[in-house]
Amino acid sequence: MKKKLAIFLALLLSLTICLPVSATEVTEEVSTEHPETTEYPDDPTRAPDLVANAAIVMDAASGQVLYEKNSQEKKYPASITKILTVLIALEHNVDFNATVTMSENAIWGVERDSTLIGLDVGEQVTVKDLVYATMVKSANECAYALAEYVAGDIESFAKLMNERAAEIGCKNTHFVTPNGLHDEDHYTTAYDMALITKEALKNETFREIAGTLNYTVPATNLTEETRPLWNGNKMINPAEPYYYEYCEGGKTGYTMKANNTLMTFAKKDGLELICVIMDCDGAKYAYSDSKALYNYCFNNYTYYRPLADFSFESEESGTSTDNAILNNYYTSLDHDMIDLSVDTDYALLLNKSVDTTQIERNVTFYDKAQDDVLGEITFTYNGEQIGSTPITSTTPLLSTQMAQDDNSKQSSSMWKTIGKIALRIGIVIGALLAVLLLYLLFAALVRKIKRNRRRRTYRRRRKRDDDYYF
Known part of the structure; x- marks a missing residue:
């Protein structure tokens, strides 16, 4: 009886030793923790880990x-x-x-x-x-x-x-x-x-x-x-x-x-x-x-407003005057006659790590107004454009005036072209008239020569006849 009990206890002990190992392996195979949303408060610049795919x-x-x-x-x-x-x-x-x-x-x-x-x-x-x-x-x-x-x-x-x-x-x-x-x-x-x-x-x-x-x-x-x-x-x-x-x-x-x-x-x-x-x-x-x-x-992320203190007066010295808008409608006129404006509330949404002092601003004017948009201001950072905003004008009928000026220039150009064509046609007609005139003069000269020949012939014949009857 004691021998059987000892055998039973030995078997039970062996099972006790084996089972935890087996349970651990099974747990590792079938039990996986569900992923969790993970934020990094100690490193707020690090994006969170998401559960969503x-x-x-x-x-x-x-x-x-x-x-x-x-x-x-x-x-x-x-x-x-x-x-x-x-x-x-x-x-x-x-x-x-x-x-x-x-x-x-x-x-x-x-x-x-x-x-x-x-x-x-x-x-x-x-x-x-x-x-x-x-x-x-x-x-x-x-x-x-x-x-x-x-x-x-x-x-x-x-x-x-x-x-x-x-x-x-x-x-x-x-x-x-x-x-x-x-x-x-x-x-x-x-x-x-x-x-x-x-x-x-x-x-x-x-x-x-x-x-x-x-x-x-x-x-x-x-x-x-x-x-x-x-x-x-x-x-x-x-x-x-x-x-x-x-x-x-x-x-x-x-x-x-x-x-x-x-x-x-x-x-x-x-x-x-x-x-x-x-x-x-x-x-x-x-x-x-x-x-x-x-x-x-x-x-x-935060908004940065690069035009909060912007004024065109501060930009004039560095602005090219080789364009129609500045030459014809800005620098050559009293500033009260044309109002250039930008959205001073224009904002760039930037990562807070961006050094805003390194953002470059470039002012460009167009040669022609486009619905009262006269140009644009672009912003670049590390060589890449990160935003732009238009330069506009509230001057009444500005784009209409510029369009009329364009139409006037186009009309003038058209008349110049027509004048050139007319001149060429006139030269051709003049040449033809000159040739015709020369032809008429030559024809008249020929007729005159023939007429004179006929007259001389007639006189000679008449003289012979007069000598004969005499």
Whole structure:
């Protein structure tokens, strides 16, 4: 019995020794930690490490890209598609008070397990309800109904979407649906979505809708209950752990194929930025990635106004006078007769590491006015142009005067050309007349000689006849 017990204990001990080794190996093989958003507070100039596979930060004013990660790779946008859907509706001046009756396609043409607000076929809501439900709650049936209201059907609306995206400058975008539900042929890039957002932010109504925290759809013809809606963007909700005080609005998105997507816009110290996150594994990481990127960009970029103290008087001595504008309309006239101006608030968005004392400024005047633009000021740093702004004039009818001067010069040149041609024609005609005159003189001379010969012959004959009869 003791021998069997000893054997049993020995076996148990061997198993105890072996099992931890085996468990460790298995853990190492199947257990991998999820990546986290990583910021570097000890080195604020270092960009954060992101979870998202594609991202971009763009200046909302100029379109300058401050950060990008795979921003030109085609990705599925999911519900951030609705940014363009709502923008197109607003640009078509839809009547917010108009009533829309939900169609069967709008209700049953979307996946029932996707985000909806529970509308039914025949239910009547306003266009305003559709717009806000589309952006605030990301309601897919509302985006569908809004597209039908604007274009008649989904195919026609998709055409509008693709045409508008191309006008905005999107190169790698193709939309099929107004709500972003998955389709293999429905794709875009982080860069293109930033461009679309930049365009949308020019519309104040869009800004208001995208920053709305909650909205209530009132009772309809089919229900007496109201539908309170809360914005899915947690970065604008102070009650959420992902709240970011500088974020002013945005749009969330998710499908299994797209992963999490997120567009937000934020403003700090006069600098407004657009951040687009795509193909991110986890909504919380889309928020943490966005916040990390905003911290990095706001900490490292600032506006520099190179023309704050600019005046043309300080530039005159170094400005060439070998051009029509300065010779004819500036240096030769009293300065009160022509007003040259630039935008002294013109700003360059620069990394804070840039030595602004090394930025070179070059003033160039054109030979001809172009809609009262007389020239430009360009800025270079380390041999590369980093910006430019036009030189304009508020002098009334300046470009008209210059155009008239050009026309006068052209007219004078034309008359000179005509004069040369006329002179040549005159010379040819004169030569022909001279030849004709010589011919006539020669002919008259010949006739005279012949006449004289006839007369002499006649006289000789007459003399012979007189001698004969005598």
